[in-house]
Amino acid sequence: MRINRFWAAILLGIPLIYLVVFFVTPLGMVVVDSFSNKAGEVTLENYAIVLGDPYYWTVLGYTLWLALVTCVATLILGYPLAYYMSLIEQRRFVKRICFILILMPLFTSNIVRSFGWIVLLGRDGLINQGLLMVGIISKPLRLLSTEVAIIIGMIYVMLPFMVLAIASVLQNMNASLREAARDLGASAFTTFLKVTLPLSVPGIVAGTLIVFTLSISSYVTPRIMSGGRSVVSSMLIYDQFMLVFNPFLGSAIAVVLLVTCFVLIVAYTLILERKQPAR
Amino acid sequence: MTRLFAKLRDRIGTLAVSLIAWLVLIYLVLPLAVVIAISFTTTEYLAFPPVGFTLRWYQRFLADPSYVASILLSAKLAFASTVLGFLLGVPAALVLKRASFKGIRFISNLFLSPLILPAIIIGVGVLQITDALGFARSFPAMLVGHVVIILPYIVRTTLASLDGFDMSLEEAAQDLGASGFATFFYVTLPMIKPGIIAGCLFGLIMSWIDVEVSIFNTVIAESPIPVKVFNYVQYSVDPMIAAVSAGTIYIAFILVFLLDRLVGLDKVTGQK
Numbered sequence: 001m002r003i004n005r006f007w008a009a010i011l012l013g014i015p016l017i018y019l020v021v022f023f024v025t026p027l028g029m030v031v032v033d034s035f036s037n038k039a040g041e042v043t044l045e046n047y048a049i050v051l052g053d054p055y056y057w058t059v060l061g062y063t064l065w066l067a068l069v070t071c072v073a074t075l076i077l078g079y080p081l082a083y084y085m086s087l088i089e090q091r092r093f094v095k096r097i098c099f100i101l102i103l104m105p106l107f108t109s110n111i112v113r114s115f116g117w118i119v120l121l122g123r124d125g126l127i128n129q130g131l132l133m134v135g136i137i138s139k140p141l142r143l144l145s146t147e148v149a150i151i152i153g154m155i156y157v158m159l160p161f162m163v164l165a166i167a168s169v170l171q172n173m174n175a176s177l178r179e180a181a182r183d184l185g186a187s188a189f190t191t192f193l194k195v196t197l198p199l200s201v202p203g204i205v206a207g208t209l210i211v212f213t214l215s216i217s218s219y220v221t222p223r224i225m226s227g228g229r230s231v232v233s234s235m236l237i238y239d240q241f242m243l244v245f246n247p248f249l250g251s252a253i254a255v256v257l258l259v260t261c262f263v264l265i266v267a268y269t270l271i272l273e274r275k276q277p278a279r
Numbered sequence: 280m281t282r283l284f285a286k287l288r289d290r291i292g293t294l295a296v297s298l299i300a301w302l303v304l305i306y307l308v309l310p311l312a313v314v315i316a317i318s319f320t321t322t323e324y325l326a327f328p329p330v331g332f333t334l335r336w337y338q339r340f341l342a343d344p345s346y347v348a349s350i351l352l353s354a355k356l357a358f359a360s361t362v363l364g365f366l367l368g369v370p371a372a373l374v375l376k377r378a379s380f381k382g383i384r385f386i387s388n389l390f391l392s393p394l395i396l397p398a399i400i401i402g403v404g405v406l407q408i409t410d411a412l413g414f415a416r417s418f419p420a421m422l423v424g425h426v427v428i429i430l431p432y433i434v435r436t437t438l439a440s441l442d443g444f445d446m447s448l449e450e451a452a453q454d455l456g457a458s459g460f461a462t463f464f465y466v467t468l469p470m471i472k473p474g475i476i477a478g479c480l481f482g483l484i485m486s487w488i489d490v491e492v493s494i495f496n497t498v499i500a501e502s503p504i505p506v507k508v509f510n511y512v513q514y515s516v517d518p519m520i521a522a523v524s525a526g527t528i529y530i531a532f533i534l535v536f537l538l539d540r541l542v543g544l545d546k547v548t549g550q551k
Contacts, residue, residue: 008378011370016386018367019430022423023393026404033407077303084300087293099544100535101304104311107531109488109505112524115512116310119317119327119521126313126327159307171545188289209395217397220490220509228513234399234491241403241495254400261397 034251046252056236056253060260063232066222067215070154071208077155078162078207083196086170106160114153114224121149145227153225158215162207169203170196205272209265216261233257311528318525320518336522346507346523353503356418356493357486360425364482367426368433369475373467375434376441387438394431398491401427406495416498424492429482436481440474473542480538487530 037043050056081098088094105113120126121143128140143149177199181191219234233253240250313327321331340346368390375387393401405424409415448470452462490505497506504527511520538544 008374012374012378012386015367015371015390015430018426019389022405022408023401023427024389026408027396027400029407029411030400030404077306080296080299081303084296087296096539096544098300098304100539101308103535103538103544104528104531105307107484107488107534108311108528109508110490111505111509111512112314112527113310115508115516115520115524116314118512118516119313119325120310122325124327156306156310159303163303187285188292213395213397217399217491219399219494224509224512234397237399237403238494241406247403247407250403254397254403257397258400265395 030251030254033248034255036248038248046249047256049249050252050256056256059231059233059236060256063216063234063257064260064264066150066154066232067212069151070158070215071211073151073155074159074162074211075204075208078159079166079204082163082166082170082203083192085167086173089175102160102163105156106164110157110218110220111224113157114221117149117153117156117225118144121152145225145229149225150222150231153221154215154218157218157221158211161210161214165207165210166200166203169200169206173199201272205269209268213261213265216257314521315525315528317518318522320521322518325516325518325521336518337526339519340523340526346504349502349504349507350526352418352501353487353505356421356425356503357483359422360429360486361479361483363422363426364429364433365475365479368430368478369437372434372437372441376438390434391431393427394435398428398489399495402492402495405492409496416496418501420496421493421503424496425486425489428489428492429485432481432485433475433478436474436478437471438474440471444470473546477538477542477546480534480541484531484534488527 034046035042035044037045081102085095085098088098122128123140123142123144125143127143128137131137132140173196177195178191181195182188186194217234218232219238222232223235234257237250237254237257240246240253244250316329317325317327318336319332319334320326320329321333321335322329371390375383375390402424405420405427406415409417409420409423414420444467449462449466452466453459457465488505489503490509493503493506494509497503499510502510504523508520508523508527535544
């Protein structure tokens, strides 16, 4: 169906204007604000504060570290699940159950999911009860509002994204390549290592990128799991906008976070491209 | 002998993968199951395993007008932003697939970029622009923000469904005398429907569970249900809030069921 120029311009133009007004312009405003102060002057003082105070560096560092840990952990946990789903190709019913179990948490708010962990990690929660029963510990551990709780919560929230990204690549992989390797005498493990794993790299890349960017801006999970202390950048941004009412400093923190995220992603993709021979 | 050994080793490998996979699946549903279980406890505090069985906490939350108002607000917001996302996203995807001009790749990427931009920054940005336009912290402010975050889902799935689309079918219809509109409604739309439905359901869900954009663009008195639960959970947790949370899990289940029925779960998640 050919669409004439006039209709094409309207059908694409309106959505485009919408994006420019409510997405591009707001981002521009955040950037402009980050260079402004209450008096409306152009200034670098927000950046002087954000970049000059070790506290902000610590928070940014922790944010990046948390995102990295989440990435690695979801990859380790998510890959076997995604791989398993590609193995049960014929068992449609089992596969459907897998999908339901993966999508259920994804379709539930982060808050509800974190709430589940509050119960599990609580003083009388399932984890403590289990550990006490087995006899590993003699009195309940303090698990809530700890580093461990934040990491468990983050991994939990991000895992479905990683599984889906890898699964979609593994599913679309040409099965005859694996069969050929097996027919030529490779063991299942060698086939996995030499054929499946290298071919699934695009899925790993997509998954780690999604998980990393989502983790970096994650607000709800760290806030609930940490018991409310400011530990990640998004909380500082929230505090500046909604509690301290200093959108200028808040914008500067947001821009620093955005630029860091952008630089890391570009570096990551560049390194991968260099490693991957041109196809 | 060596072949038998190799076979045994393969089996153990497969078994190990299955075992890990199921443990991960249990990890994925455990917290949700716990929230549901707790919502039925007869105790005044969170008890796991739950003590007894009661629907009291559901009654209490449904009798609280502020929770009902929150849920209605969330539903209204999700539907409105999905409709708006559909009206903007589907035509954009149709044109993006067909037109060829300089910068089309850039525009495609622009439509998908809200997906990789930290949601909290989108929330902050929407607050700034709606403040400048004079409707900050209101329903319309949340609405325009939600449309921005769900638009990529709708554009992406529509584009994906157009990928496998045989354009000659449209030409055939037009050669046989169908008008542009007839071709679209009788040929194009039925074939890309699964992609559009999947995108819209994803959009609906992303709006329904969003906190990061809503929290910057609402007032406490009229907040969508995730924000309301969030504000509550930070200070205390009780069986009533477990019932509210469980309610959102049932809704997630209904949406997953709908996706499976209407589109097929493997298609939704980009498989095959």
